[in-house]
Amino acid sequence: MAGEVSPTQQNATKRPALATTYEGVGLDLLERIAPLVDYLEIPPDSIARTSSGRTSLRPEALDQIASVVPEVNLIVHGIGLSIGSYDRWNEPYLHLLDEFFSRLTPRWHSEHLGFTTVGGENIGTMLALPRTDEMLDLVCERIRRIQERYRVPFLVEHIIHLLPDAPAAYSPAGFLNAVTARTGCGLIVDVYNLECDQHNYGLDIPGFLDELDLTAVKEIHVAGGAEHEGFRLDIHSQPTAGSTLELALDIVRRSPNVEVVTYELLKEAIPGLGHDAICAELHRVRAAVESC
Amino acid sequence: MLTLAQQQESLRAIVLGRPAETDGDAWLTEITASRGLQLMRATIFWWQRFQIELQCRYTSRLLKRYGCFEESVHACFAGRSAPPSIEELGIAFLISLQTHENALVRSVALFELACLVPPGKGSEEVVIEWDRNPVDVVLALDGGSELPTPEDEQKFILRIGDEVPGGMSCICEQQPI
Numbered sequence: 001m002a003g004e005v006s007p008t009q010q011n012a013t014k015r016p017a018l019a020t021t022y023e024g025v026g027l028d029l030l031e032r033i034a035p036l037v038d039y040l041e042i043p044p045d046s047i048a049r050t051s052s053g054r055t056s057l058r059p060e061a062l063d064q065i066a067s068v069v070p071e072v073n074l075i076v077h078g079i080g081l082s083i084g085s086y087d088r089w090n091e092p093y094l095h096l097l098d099e100f101f102s103r104l105t106p107r108w109h110s111e112h113l114g115f116t117t118v119g120g121e122n123i124g125t126m127l128a129l130p131r132t133d134e135m136l137d138l139v140c141e142r143i144r145r146i147q148e149r150y151r152v153p154f155l156v157e158h159i160i161h162l163l164p165d166a167p168a169a170y171s172p173a174g175f176l177n178a179v180t181a182r183t184g185c186g187l188i189v190d191v192y193n194l195e196c197d198q199h200n201y202g203l204d205i206p207g208f209l210d211e212l213d214l215t216a217v218k219e220i221h222v223a224g225g226a227e228h229e230g231f232r233l234d235i236h237s238q239p240t241a242g243s244t245l246e247l248a249l250d251i252v253r254r255s256p257n258v259e260v261v262t263y264e265l266l267k268e269a270i271p272g273l274g275h276d277a278i279c280a281e282l283h284r285v286r287a288a289v290e291s292c
Numbered sequence: 293m294l295t296l297a298q299q300q301e302s303l304r305a306i307v308l309g310r311p312a313e314t315d316g317d318a319w320l321t322e323i324t325a326s327r328g329l330q331l332m333r334a335t336i337f338w339w340q341r342f343q344i345e346l347q348c349r350y351t352s353r354l355l356k357r358y359g360c361f362e363e364s365v366h367a368c369f370a371g372r373s374a375p376p377s378i379e380e381l382g383i384a385f386l387i388s389l390q391t392h393e394n395a396l397v398r399s400v401a402l403f404e405l406a407c408l409v410p411p412g413k414g415s416e417e418v419v420i421e422w423d424r425n426p427v428d429v430v431l432a433l434d435g436g437s438e439l440p441t442p443e444d445e446q447k448f449i450l451r452i453g454d455e456v457p458g459g460m461s462c463i464c465e466q467q468p469i
Binding site: 045046048049050051052055080085086087115118119121122123124125127130132134135138161162163164166167200228229230231233235268 | 293296297299300301303304307308319322323326327328329331332334335336339340342343346369373374375377378379380383409412
């Protein structure tokens with residue numbers, strides 16, 4: 001079945017590959033980072049533009065991405081699907097995915113377990129889902145439809161919580177386990193998100209990982225961010241902290257099916273960080289992953 | 293116990309700063325009083341401001357010189373939904389400035405809007421009236437030098453369009469005395 005994650009012989013003996021975000025910012029960066037990674041993580045929302053009310057992928061960004069295939073594999077990581085909106089998901093995002101799949105074939109694609117629109121209105125941020133049976137049914141049904149529509153594996157990622165949790169029937173890990181068990185979809189563990197939740201709301205990371213079905217984890221995200229007024233924010237703008245990398249390596253060692261570790265960076269952070277620092281960070285994450 | 297629809301509708305109102313009926317729901321009351329909500333709203337505003345600065349370079353610089361940049365961003369987005377894609381934030385902002393009281397702000401915003409969304413084949417050209425030389429305005433905003441003063445007896449007509457030779461032209465007209 002499309003979307004299923006199965007243990008692979010390869011991962012029993014092979015270390016995870018390295019990926020990083022590419023948001024179509026320009027060939028000068030792409031030519032620097034492509035030789036350093038095995039995968040590029042492409043957020044369709046970030047390489048899109050809107051003209052006359054219609055949003056589509058920028059052809060020049062697609063050309064840039066196509067120019068490094070097949071030396072580099074692709075994975076697609078969405079922001080705009082709004083999979084947990086009670087009324088409907090964001091159909092224009094699926095049109096972007098259709099467009100991407102018509103031109104290129106990613107190894108898998110993924111989305112955040114959250115919602116960004118209510119009643120079709122963008123709320124300007126992504127909010128976490130209530131961990132209830134009603135939401136579980138809604139999300140699993142939508143994942144099933146995605147798995148039918150795109151015949152490559154689909155992964156979901158947990159997001160940070162800035163607001164207090166809604167009354168819940170499941171623990172954070174229990175809800176993810178239920179989603180992956182019912183749908184066969186894979187899981188992205190974002191280590192920096194876990195650290196944000198630990199810092200902001202006291203998430204018990206060891207307890208979370210002990211409860212989580214780590215066989216579903218196919219990809220791990222690492223990033224560095226910022227702290228503001230005592231809150232840690234998931235603005236991926238910095239090199240990865242040592243603690244984040246250590247925790248990521250711990251999860252890699254415990255998860256038999258992890259294929260990729262992705263260093264995530266927002267395009268807005270690139271000018272401040274600089275291409276040299278980004279390349280140095282990719283070397284650093286690669287060396288850490290290879291030490292596993 | 294709130295339904296999922298009630299939860300999300302209430303959250304939308306709370307996050308966007310609109311009146312929300314919490315009906316004594318303990319969770320929504322907790323959210324309304326939370327530091328996380330304040331931080332979330334501040335982060336949304338910071339992100340909008342940051343994107344506007346990136347996407348609307350000249351207009352942002354001009355508004356900062358007039359000391360009304362943050363106020364203008366807030367006026368454009370407060371209480372309203374954001375455009376569905378980040379790339380549209382700048383467009384929405386520039387459109388909102390077409391009713392600004394300052395003529396130069398209107399001209400610069402319309403110029404930048406025409407650059408972001410160039411008129412396509414067959415569509416009407418964009419005509420922008422300036423009370424001072426637009427080249428000098430752009431150079432001043434680029435270089436951080438003083439803005440030129442308005443010309444009493446001249447106005448500048450900038451045309452942008454597919455049919456305009458080179459895509460853009462500017463002529464200086466004498467104002468009737």
